[in-house]
Amino acid sequence: MQFLSLYLSLILLRVCIIEAIQCSIENQDRVDCYPETIPAVKEHCEQRGCCYNSNPNVNDNVPWCFFPTDYKAYKLSDYKTTPHGFQGDLTLTSGASHHFVDEIQQLKLLVYLETETRLHFKIVDANKPRYEVPIQTPALQKAAENTAYKVDVQNNRFGLIVTRKDTGVVILNTTIAPIYSDQFLQMSSALPTNDIYGLGERHGGALVSTNWNRLLFWARDQRPQENENLYGDHAFYMGIENDGKAHGVFLLNSNAKEIELQPSPALTWRTIGGILDFYVFLGPTPEEVVQQYTQVIGRTFMPPYWSLGFHLCRWGYGSSNNTWDIVKRMREAKIPQDVQWNDIDYMSKRLDFTYDKTTFDTLPQMVEDLHENGQHYIMIIDPGISNKQPTGTYPAYKQGIELDVFIKDPRTNAPISGEVWPGSTVYPDYTHPNINSYWKNQLSGYEDKINFDGVWVDMNEPSNFVTGSTTGCPNNQYEDPPYVPHVTGGKLQSRTLCSSSKHYNETIHYNVHSLTGLLEMKATSEVMASIRKKRPFVISRSTFPSAGMYGGHWSGDITSTWPDLRQSIASVINFNMFGIPMVGADICGFSGSTNEELCIRWMQLGAFYPFSRNHNMKLTRGQAPVDFSTPVQVPMRNALLKRYLFLPYLYTLFYSSHINGTTVARGLMIEFPEDHTARKIDEQFMWGSGLLISPCLYVSSSRVNAYFPRGLWYDCTTENFGNKINSQGQYETLSAPLNGSIPLHIRGGNIIPAQYPELNTVKSRKQPFILFVAPDNTGKACGQLYWDDGETLLGDGSIKHVAIDFVLLDNTLSSYASNFNYTESMMVSDISIFGISTKPKSVTFNKKEIVKTEIVNGNTLRVEVSADLKENFELKWV
Numbered sequence: 001m002q003f004l005s006l007y008l009s010l011i012l013l014r015v016c017i018i019e020a021i022q023c024s025i026e027n028q029d030r031v032d033c034y035p036e037t038i039p040a041v042k043e044h045c046e047q048r049g050c051c052y053n054s055n056p057n058v059n060d061n062v063p064w065c066f067f068p069t070d071y072k073a074y075k076l077s078d079y080k081t082t083p084h085g086f087q088g089d090l091t092l093t094s095g096a097s098h099h100f101v102d103e104i105q106q107l108k109l110l111v112y113l114e115t116e117t118r119l120h121f122k123i124v125d126a127n128k129p130r131y132e133v134p135i136q137t138p139a140l141q142k143a144a145e146n147t148a149y150k151v152d153v154q155n156n157r158f159g160l161i162v163t164r165k166d167t168g169v170v171i172l173n174t175t176i177a178p179i180y181s182d183q184f185l186q187m188s189s190a191l192p193t194n195d196i197y198g199l200g201e202r203h204g205g206a207l208v209s210t211n212w213n214r215l216l217f218w219a220r221d222q223r224p225q226e227n228e229n230l231y232g233d234h235a236f237y238m239g240i241e242n243d244g245k246a247h248g249v250f251l252l253n254s255n256a257k258e259i260e261l262q263p264s265p266a267l268t269w270r271t272i273g274g275i276l277d278f279y280v281f282l283g284p285t286p287e288e289v290v291q292q293y294t295q296v297i298g299r300t301f302m303p304p305y306w307s308l309g310f311h312l313c314r315w316g317y318g319s320s321n322n323t324w325d326i327v328k329r330m331r332e333a334k335i336p337q338d339v340q341w342n343d344i345d346y347m348s349k350r351l352d353f354t355y356d357k358t359t360f361d362t363l364p365q366m367v368e369d370l371h372e373n374g375q376h377y378i379m380i381i382d383p384g385i386s387n388k389q390p391t392g393t394y395p396a397y398k399q400g401i402e403l404d405v406f407i408k409d410p411r412t413n414a415p416i417s418g419e420v421w422p423g424s425t426v427y428p429d430y431t432h433p434n435i436n437s438y439w440k441n442q443l444s445g446y447e448d449k450i451n452f453d454g455v456w457v458d459m460n461e462p463s464n465f466v467t468g469s470t471t472g473c474p475n476n477q478y479e480d481p482p483y484v485p486h487v488t489g490g491k492l493q494s495r496t497l498c499s500s501s502k503h504y505n506e507t508i509h510y511n512v513h514s515l516t517g518l519l520e521m522k523a524t525s526e527v528m529a530s531i532r533k534k535r536p537f538v539i540s541r542s543t544f545p546s547a548g549m550y551g552g553h554w555s556g557d558i559t560s561t562w563p564d565l566r567q568s569i570a571s572v573i574n575f576n577m578f579g580i581p582m583v584g585a586d587i588c589g590f591s592g593s594t595n596e597e598l599c600i601r602w603m604q605l606g607a608f609y610p611f612s613r614n615h616n617m618k619l620t621r622g623q624a625p626v627d628f629s630t631p632v633q634v635p636m637r638n639a640l641l642k643r644y645l646f647l648p649y650l651y652t653l654f655y656s657s658h659i660n661g662t663t664v665a666r667g668l669m670i671e672f673p674e675d676h677t678a679r680k681i682d683e684q685f686m687w688g689s690g691l692l693i694s695p696c697l698y699v700s701s702s703r704v705n706a707y708f709p710r711g712l713w714y715d716c717t718t719e720n721f722g723n724k725i726n727s728q729g730q731y732e733t734l735s736a737p738l739n740g741s742i743p744l745h746i747r748g749g750n751i752i753p754a755q756y757p758e759l760n761t762v763k764s765r766k767q768p769f770i771l772f773v774a775p776d777n778t779g780k781a782c783g784q785l786y787w788d789d790g791e792t793l794l795g796d797g798s799i800k801h802v803a804i805d806f807v808l809l810d811n812t813l814s815s816y817a818s819n820f821n822y823t824e825s826m827m828v829s830d831i832s833i834f835g836i837s838t839k840p841k842s843v844t845f846n847k848k849e850i851v852k853t854e855i856v857n858g859n860t861l862r863v864e865v866s867a868d869l870k871e872n873f874e875l876k877w878v
């Protein structure tokens, strides 16, 4: 008896020791096993086979319930080579009791070695299909050879380890193997770095905190604030490793998600549907990571040239005459403007595809006037279609019923109704095969009245002012799933439709909710191209990976505050990494009233958003440049003229993004990943690799403490033109008076094509070109110019265009033009070469001596030429 009890207590002791070891995990390394609540309850935790350890400090976010080191999940077997890579069977370890509802017993792991730098792996249910995101990704013929990565698997407790071959850095190590139940899928990985970027849409700095940071993904009409799920879903991150090499990881999944980062550093993906479908990109440069990512999700649409100009909008002009009046005042004040917009107040009773013929009586004439002046017009469209208009009076509803394209209420199979601006509305189902014909009917019916040029699609999360529907939601597993990511509002149906609403072919809203914006953009872009036979221009609030193929994005309903001014740079950097480079924030802020100083600073910064639009809330003070006094207009005008000066460069960057998937605006970490200071900078940014923008972002300040990564930088403000900074990687204090220019520097090694600015792009495109030539430390530089008519659809590449390479070498600037049938004149009149302080003995252009040369500011050689850029030239000085 005594012997037996001794024996038993030994066993117990042994169990305790084992348990202690399995659960002895440093705080920072604990992967949350009970994400439902913080802190977790012991009993619930232990039911999951996890370790419980109450934490002395609730506020530090360390999980109280966490996975033991030997947590049993899936066992990998039958791992074998396939033509694409590898595959294996994953079997839930028998006896493992996890208490996640409906765990799937048999999974399949599919590993595709897609390219040298791209790995793709999926984990699917072995026995039945699950929902997969319907975006087109590259098809694979056979496995790549000589991959830059190595894939190892751990069999017994399944895990996957991806290593960068040349440096041995472990990019992924899925230490806590997947939880894979019907409505809760999770995977964790160690991260090789704390320098993580991307993951959005979110409000905050460019660098993602790894300090117990839980990010939420579920499209929502939500004023941008930290720790809330916002309009778009982009589960893509880029990590910069210690040595400066970068990698990217993308989870292709459209269900509601969380991604939690922790200090070890590690990351956990949690999603409540679909499959686990990951892409890993090996770079090794950050820019290559983005290119590899956009190769999967699709390259950027080619914007019309006019869309690169300045856009002006506000909610609450109240009438077409007031809108028109602003346009006229902008012209009189000689402030550049390409596009005028209207928000929902143009509509009759806020109904899509109508306009108010009482207050917006002169809208068609205003649009004609814009066109006659080389300007363009865009108006807003919301997805909610009113279902409460007198029968037969509202074609948008009638035709939608006829084509059966509205999202349905699962209880009745009739269109589900929510409430948006016009009151009770139904919602087009953008997954429906009839959607383009429906959308085309609406947009072209409208076009008969108003000859608009682009479309602004708002409220497409989709937004709903009542929870779920006007009649609530049913109770079912999609409305109340076993696990709800910590989304704002606490429920999936909050501020949107019921999750069990039905789309085409019985697809549930639960799966496709966050795709609404993307699919609306796609339909709108395709329909606009077919109506206008010109390049479409679409700006959307909600986005998903691939959205950049169809349009751009603005960062939503931000406020007129200094913090939101500063934060806007991170959103521009992020969306460029998400493959949506046409992005900007509402200049001067949307909600709340702006003030002179803030608005000047914002116009200076916003002049360098790829998408540059000043937009304002109703009932707040006017913030168009012409709403301010004449002296205040001066720096605003100057900032915009600087933008227009550099538009040929911006256009070329967009073309490069369209062809090669590069970013247009980019953070310094993208260009200088080895520079650990540059990695943290998000109050400066670049256009391409050549132009550094260092705006003043603080109240009452007239200086910028700007960081300059190693290299030569040439000032191109009017005040300090040509001043050179030879940086070892250092901060410089720049003067930035409120009425002066925004600090801009051209990076040594670049040749930037520009054009004398004008008040709109039709005019500026006819101006002479200028070249800014910025030699690097070895006297070399290069650059490019892409040019076409700015609006013809690119088609299969048959568009008439010119592509020019500029090269500086040995005091000789050469151009190599490839002309594909472009015939318009492209005169260049000025070439400025930085870093030359004394007049050369001789300057020749195509072997002829040039008469007009001068040294500007004691540091720049300026030569006047007259030549057509379609012809090759050679400029030489000795």
Ligand SMILES: *[C@@H]1O[C@H](CO)[C@@H](O)[C@H](O)[C@H]1NC(C)=O
Pocket: 161, 170, 173, 175, 190
């Ligand atoms: C992966 O993670 C596990 C658990 O943390 C660790 O034991 C193992 O060494 C890691 N493997 C690699 C290659 O880093």
Ligand SMILES: *[C@@H]1O[C@H](CO)[C@@H](O)[C@H](O)[C@H]1NC(C)=O
Pocket: 319, 321, 358, 359, 360, 361, 362
């Ligand atoms: C708009 O201006 C036109 C031309 O001046 C005028 O005829 C019309 O009545 C105005 N509309 C409104 C709503 O004031």
Ligand SMILES: *[C@@H]1O[C@H](CO)[C@@H](O)[C@H](O)[C@H]1NC(C)=O
Pocket: 505
């Ligand atoms: C409808 O859904 C079923 C089951 O998911 C699928 O097999 C079928 O291809 C779908 N049909 C269409 C037309 O999308």
Ligand SMILES: *[C@@H]1O[C@H](CO)[C@@H](O)[C@H](O)[C@H]1NC(C)=O
Pocket: 655, 656, 659, 660
């Ligand atoms: C695309 O990338 C290739 C390879 O780097 C380069 O040669 C080409 O010039 C790029 N095209 C554009 C339009 O930037």
Ligand SMILES: *[C@@H]1O[C@H](CO)[C@@H](O)[C@H](O)[C@H]1NC(C)=O
Pocket: 634, 737, 739, 740
């Ligand atoms: C800015 O204001 C200062 C002081 O009023 C003035 O001296 C300067 O000329 C102004 N600069 C510009 C570019 O208007």
Ligand SMILES: *[C@@H]1O[C@H](CO)[C@@H](O)[C@H](O)[C@H]1NC(C)=O
Pocket: 798, 819, 820, 821
């Ligand atoms: C130029 O146009 C001609 C006639 O349309 C066409 O055959 C040719 O392919 C075009 N050339 C280029 C380089 O696009």
